[in-house]
Amino acid sequence: MLGRSRYFVQNVLEVIFRHPVTAVSIFALNSENQIILTKRRDNRLWGLPGGMVKWGEDIPTTVERELAEETGLELIKINRLVGVYSSPDRDPRLHSICIAVEVFAKGSIWVSDRHEVSEAQAFSLNYLADQLPNQKLAHDHSRQLADYLSGNIAIL
Secondary structure (H helix, E strand, C coil): CHHHHHHHHHHHHHHHHCCCEEEEEEEEECCCCEEEEEEECCCCCEECCEEECCCCCCHHHHHHHHHHHHHCCEEEEEEEEEEEECCCCCCCCCCEEEEEEEEEEECCCCCCCCCCEEEEEEEEHHHHHHHCCCCCCCCCHHHHHHHHHHCCCEEC
């Protein structure tokens, strides 16, 4: 009996602490076909808006919430799947499975969640490399951006 209880407790703890969490990355395009990036407070790097899926949320709800919190923009439409990223080392904080989507958004850029994001800004896709020269993006966002620009759906 004790062995069965220990096995149960170990399995519960593994489910809670040893499974990846689900997250989203958002390729938000405004009416001028610019991409919105955010500057993170923790590592001071630019990256895509996004975050963890909360308990009881689906992916579209998470996308809408994170977009509003980190950029102040309103979701018009989720346009396409960019990729699914599951490498255990893609996020230095924890193992997360990230679903990256392209969305169309409207409104004025402003940061509501000042704990995570210090700045949000629109960048021209054509001149992104010039605007952020030699700058590493947060997490695996450089890889996600390359996949986005290629137009292929990545599952990694």
